[in-house]
Amino acid sequence: MTGLALASALAARARQRFGRLPGRHALALEAGGERFGLAEDEAFPAASLIKLPLLVLALRAAEGGDLDLDERVELAPAQRASGSGVLQELDPGLSPSVRDLLTLMIVVSDNLAANAVLSRLGLDRVNAALSSLGMLSTRIEGPLQVEPARQTPRQRAGHTAQTTAGDVLRLLVGLDDERLLGSAATAFARERLRSQRLREAIPRLVTGEARDTDGLSVGSKGGWIARARHDAGVIWRSDGTRLMALVVLTADHPDTRLRLDHPATLATARFARDAVRLALLAERGRERQ
Numbered sequence: 001m002t003g004l005a006l007a008s009a010l011a012a013r014a015r016q017r018f019g020r021l022p023g024r025h026a027l028a029l030e031a032g033g034e035r036f037g038l039a040e041d042e043a044f045p046a047a048s049l050i051k052l053p054l055l056v057l058a059l060r061a062a063e064g065g066d067l068d069l070d071e072r073v074e075l076a077p078a079q080r081a082s083g084s085g086v087l088q089e090l091d092p093g094l095s096p097s098v099r100d101l102l103t104l105m106i107v108v109s110d111n112l113a114a115n116a117v118l119s120r121l122g123l124d125r126v127n128a129a130l131s132s133l134g135m136l137s138t139r140i141e142g143p144l145q146v147e148p149a150r151q152t153p154r155q156r157a158g159h160t161a162q163t164t165a166g167d168v169l170r171l172l173v174g175l176d177d178e179r180l181l182g183s184a185a186t187a188f189a190r191e192r193l194r195s196q197r198l199r200e201a202i203p204r205l206v207t208g209e210a211r212d213t214d215g216l217s218v219g220s221k222g223g224w225i226a227r228a229r230h231d232a233g234v235i236w237r238s239d240g241t242r243l244m245a246l247v248v249l250t251a252d253h254p255d256t257r258l259r260l261d262h263p264a265t266l267a268t269a270r271f272a273r274d275a276v277r278l279a280l281l282a283e284r285g286r287e288r289q
Contacts (some may be wrong), residue, residue, distance in 0.1 A: 006282045010036045013274040017267045023227070023252035027271075028165035030173055031244040031279040040166035043137060044249040047207040047223030048084065048109045049230050050140050050161045052171055053118050055102055055192070059185040061121060062098075069074070073116050083145040084198075085110030106192040106221060115143040124154070133180060134170030138163040165247040168232045172245040176234050180215055193219025193234065200260050201231035202246060204269035206276050216243065216276065226256040229264040235276060244279050246272060 010029065018025045019289030026039040061067035072095040080088045087094065087110050096104070101117050104110035118126065123142060130138050140161045142152035174180045175189055194217060196203070203218040228251040235244045248271065250264040259265075 001150060006031070006034055006278060007036050008274060009278050010037070013271060014038055015279070017271040017274070018250075021250070021263055021267050022189055022254055023250055023264070026165040026247075026249040028169035028247045029244065030169060031275070033283075037166060040169070040247075041137065041164050042124075043162045043164055043253050044230070045225060045228050046137040046138065046140070046161035046163040046229050047225045048111075048114075048144075049106050049163055049221060050110065050138070050144075051114050051170055052168065052221050052232065053130055053133055053138065054114060054121070054126065054140075055106055055189055056133060056171065056175060057072060057121055057126055058098070058102055058117050058190060059181050059186055060129075063182055063185055067098060067120060068165040069097060069102075071098050072096070073101060073120070075112065075116065079115065081111035081115055081143065081145045082110065083111045085112055087112040098270060103192055103195075107195045107197050109198060109222070111144040115146070118143060122166060128145060134174055135163065135167040138167045154181075163249075165249050168247045169245055172232060172234055172247070176242050176245065190219055190234075193221060196220050196222075198222055201229070201248070201265050201268040202233040204274040206235060225256060227252055229253070229262055229268070231268050231272075233271075233272075243266055243283075244275065246275060248272070 001121060014027055026042050027037060028040040029036040041117060058067060062069050074095045077092045085104065087104065088283055097119065101113040104113040105117060127139055141159045142155045143150060148156055175186060178186045181189065196219065201222055202220050206216060206218055215238035217236050218233050220231055223230040230249045232247040234242055237243050248268045253264050255262060
């Protein structure tokens, strides 16, 4: 299968999975040096995908000596954040390390942990650094899921964090290629993505029922708010090399319930399985040439 044939097959599967789905959809995919995109430069609410650049920028700060991953951060009741995570459910007075906060921010999408990391890095510093990650259309507006009194003026005016599928894909590929961090920090980031507990979208069928994809592993990070369902991940072969990086953004769906069988979530899971099978087919075709 040539690169042109792969792109054509991916486009057909994207139409099949998302063509009748309400709302907006964007895809960005890289496999075997080939790129495929659908509305990949269109802005979407970032939701918890904004935690991906926070992870990379925190690790970069640690590499530069500006952040100590062993530092203990005391969490006060006034810092509580709603939405995903576990820290807000625990007794006050905990002092997790920055490393712990990064882990919780990714593996269970903890909003309190993300806000503590954002506070350590600084909002302006994060926004100024996003372009260095290839995220030219991404912006974070302030802490996640907090009451209006703790929001920034732009948040109170209705602005939310924004990103694009293309931005997130560039981040994932740059991270996995070790162009954004050193080898040790890259390994840490990969392992946290692999340890993801919320696996209902991209990993759902790739490492589950699809028998011809055995041996693959997925590192991913999703994002969910009332009218958006996103997922982004890297899929590795059994030898650790990358088969694919994939980003799926969906928004404005009329079903606002957070459920495992949400139509957008199922569409993402099925497209990820389709894309993996097509990429493996293209890979076998290249090997025969």
